[in-house]
Amino acid sequence: MKINRRNFLKITGIAGGSLLAGREKTAEAKETKEDFGDKWGCLIDTTVCLGCRKCEEACNKVNHLPPPDTSFEDYTVFEKQRRPDAKSYTVVNRYFKEPDAPDKKKEPIFVKVQCMHCNDPACVSACIVGALQKLPEGPVAYNASKCIGCRYCMVACPFVIPAYEYHNPLTPKVRKCIFCHEILEKGGLPGCAQVCPVEAITFGKRRDLVHLAHFKIRENPDRYINHVYGEEEVGGTSWMYLASVPFEKLGFQKLGKLPPPRLTETIQHTVFKGFVSPLAFYALLGGVMWITRRKKKNDAGKEE
Amino acid sequence: MKGSNHHKAAPVDYPFFTPGVWVMLGFMLVGLAFVIARYILGLGGVTNLTNQYPWGLWIGVDVATGVALAAGGFTTAFLAHILHNDYYEVVTRPALLTAMLGYTFVSLGLFVDIGRSYNIWHPMIYHQPNSVLFEVAMCVMTYLTVLYIEFIPMVCERFIGKVNLPGPLASLNGFVDKLLRFADKFLDKFMFIFIIAGVVLSCMHQSGLGSLLVIAPYKVHPLWYTPLLPFLFLLSAIAVGFPMVVFESFLASKSLHRELEMDVLSSLAKFTPILLGIYMAFKIGDLIHRGAYVYLLEGSVQSNSFLVEMIFGVIVPFAMLLSKKVRQSPMGLFVAMLLVVLGVALNRVNVFLVGFLPAYASHHYFPSIGEMAITAGLIAGLMFLYRACVTIFPVLPVVEKVDEK
Structure with missing residues (x-):
């Protein structure tokens, strides 16, 4: 079946994925625990x-x-x-x-x-x-x-x-x-x-x-x-x-x-752990918004 | 027009019913007929879905493509409101309206697609945080609420001091007016909370949609299957935001006989080669890193579809938009931006439908007439409501009307 070679490549691709390499290890650890x-x-x-x-x-x-x-x-x-x-x-x-x-x-x-x-x-x-x-x-x-x-x-x-x-x-x-x-x-x-x-x-x-x-x-x-x-x-x-x-x-x-869930759940739980990343992102955007607003106000003040 | 930072928006003064609108109504009626059939005969009666292909056109187009193409909402909000780039203020309202209607229709499409529509609210009480779909559902639900909140100022602007409810409801006029004034004041102060939330939620579920198929490594063709899918979905959503805004502006100007805001649109197009370039770099880099490029010349439907997606949806518009001349010519800009839109749409269709190759399927899924009719009806409904909203509310900027000859 041609599917085999394809899947093999896929899995090796995943294992080699530099972004996920660290996460995969934790996935294996969880596996052996149970x-x-x-x-x-x-x-x-x-x-x-x-x-x-x-x-x-x-x-x-x-x-x-x-x-x-x-x-x-x-x-x-x-x-x-x-x-x-x-x-x-x-x-x-x-x-x-x-x-x-x-x-x-x-x-x-x-x-x-x-x-x-x-x-x-x-x-x-x-x-x-x-x-x-x-x-x-x-x-x-x-x-x-x-x-x-x-x-x-x-x-x-x-x-x-x-x-x-x-x-x-x-x-x-x-x-x-x-x-x-x-x-x-x-x-x-x-x-x-x-x-x-x-x-x-x-x-x-x-x-x-x-x-x-x-x-x-x-x-x-x-x-x-x-x-x-x-x-x-x-x-x-x-x-x-x-x-x-x-x-x-x-x-x-x-x-x-x-197990396929180890792929998605590790991505999911790494990104959303304790909701830290979304909150940090929110704070970052808030900071940017505040700075650009101040800059705009200052610029407007100078012109007048 | 130059120099005035604050473009005023106003309801469009153009006849609502045109032959095109009747055609849209026709599509909506046909779609509705098939929706009724779906609730009498079941999904099997109107769709070509099978046990191997549980997701079809409605998920691939109505949901995945719909969400991606609604990205104009959060990308323009980021540019104009978070970066306070007032020059682009004029495009935020139509982009917001498109996002609001887009997500409304994503939800409607989902409602019809799921087997037990009346349980659509279940994720709110039965939380399943391991499920990517749960995250997407919660984000989409919250974001849709945020979009409606962001739209309220336009309602206030239109109706404060002019509330005139029909018949016996007229006694509520004063109350509604007070409510609108309160909402307007409140939102004037606190809108930033919702604007930031909109951008955060969008990034979360745009990438979440890409994560959906990461759980099916044995079903998605290797040209698309990568653990980077969520990241690629996010990058492509960011890249398609402005092209979608430009595309809609062209549609609206054609349909409502308005002058194009070419200066703003051309400036907006400056960002697209950068954003599209980043997406392209990651997409090609991922393909090389995984070694999946060996499938490029497979000659299959999948490899051809991938080549079309990459060449005509990414590389060609990227090259076109690098040129200032293209960005400033209405025709060139329209074609290039349309290619980006179609490229991202094709990507979603490729990931969810074309590249979905489950084992044991006797034949590849192709949508039925009923599925296409409902999708067409939903898109027509979206355009119909867009037209209604820009006619009622101050969404589009005030521009000179194009003289009809």
Whole structure:
């Protein structure tokens, strides 16, 4: 993908940016302070998934989403790449291990897509009213009653996940996987993980999932590539993936380690810290205004 | 006219309804029809917005471009009021009016764009200081209030001693008159508070608008994506302030058959090569520093749009305005300043729309008829109100009318 080289340049450009160099360091310091190991997460093993779409069905049921356009047993949906939308929090897409192989020999790889529940979510940082919140347990939850519908969360999300109810004229909502946080609080499992017949989705503490992922890679080096997607991407995510082929071949973007909010929040908070800069600017302009006025008065006096 | 520092402003004495005004009313009506459709069918019914392209024409043009082109307000306020450069006093009132109406229409555009319009006030109670959009919203809200306050003296000047409310409201005439006299006295003493606040707030949210997309490093094309975006937005807003004032003066003089204040406008144009030059230097320096110049000749829509923006919107007018001859010829001045205005407008459109390339989008966003109709309606509404305001209030300086032959 041409996007990769471009993003690489961008990130190096940022890191080299002399103006921001100092700020980035403080951003890193903040990152390491918080440990996300205790937060809930899920590890999806794409080498196990059969593409049965039971997770899509369960998600639809537990979240009371509108009925789907075609049945969850319709496997022709795999012919196109789908994205989560206003009616579905999660979708499964099909890829092939060797896309160029003759049809009969093609080995499918199924990839479930949903909100990644970032450790440092861009949507939460962007939200103008705090309608999106990273819960202490890990899920990124949404409160529709606060939402004004500006859709900045959708602009900010590096995974392009939040969807909008564009056809609801008055009470549209942002729709995205909420990690079934109400069920988790009662001790249950997310709808998709609960139903998965092959246990492709492992639920647990993020720390344990990272260990498990690396254990699996170590024990089966032929089965997995040595990359846990989500372990470090954009500062780490609660949902992570294992795969047998490079993630770029499975519709995943190549993303850097820096969480996007560290860029904006550091600019924002450096400029507006204690409101010092705006006030200083105000005072400076006031001073200039006072001096120019006095000068004008003096000049007028001399002429007379 | 020379030598008189205090140009008197007066309501324009020219027929309000001309064929052009009826055309504007037509645009406004069509826009209104689509606004109604938007509240019946939802955003999906009238826009081409998608889950990958959540922001379209209304954010790119009505909001981002609208705010940038309203920069004439704070730049002239700085020049004439903070630096006390009285010579430029004549342009401050029309610039202030444009800013006031511009921001009013930015807010109207936003109101239609957001999914839950009735929650537009929520940022006032649900503060989210990490959000760049929150900062922009608060600044814009406060600045709009400041602009209305700065406009009050013109209302006072027009109506003190002449308050004549219709029908049963006539009994309030005396009260309103007293209120206006009080406001006039108060503002005469304390206006400086609002003038300085206007400049500070403008710098804050002009740069804030640039910060909006810094959170999306994986979506904005590298020709535009830089952590310097906020700074570049501020510099370009400062550079486009005076060109916008000149552009409006030309429009007003054409439409209202007034003589141009060429002496003032040419002097104003002296600053533009400097301000535009600073912007150009940072923009090119940033491009080289990040190594993003490798995309210049990519041949894509994005690289071509960037080249047009830089060559015709920055470099050409910069070179033109260096020449005194161009600055003093009405045609040359108009063309050069218009290029600056269009260049900054294209920059905002490029950052928010053309250069916005999210993953997983099946096709690039292009605005729908409905989106264009509402944007056109808003711009027509702005021009309509501008005309109404200069007809009612003393905004434009008194000049000789151009004889119609």
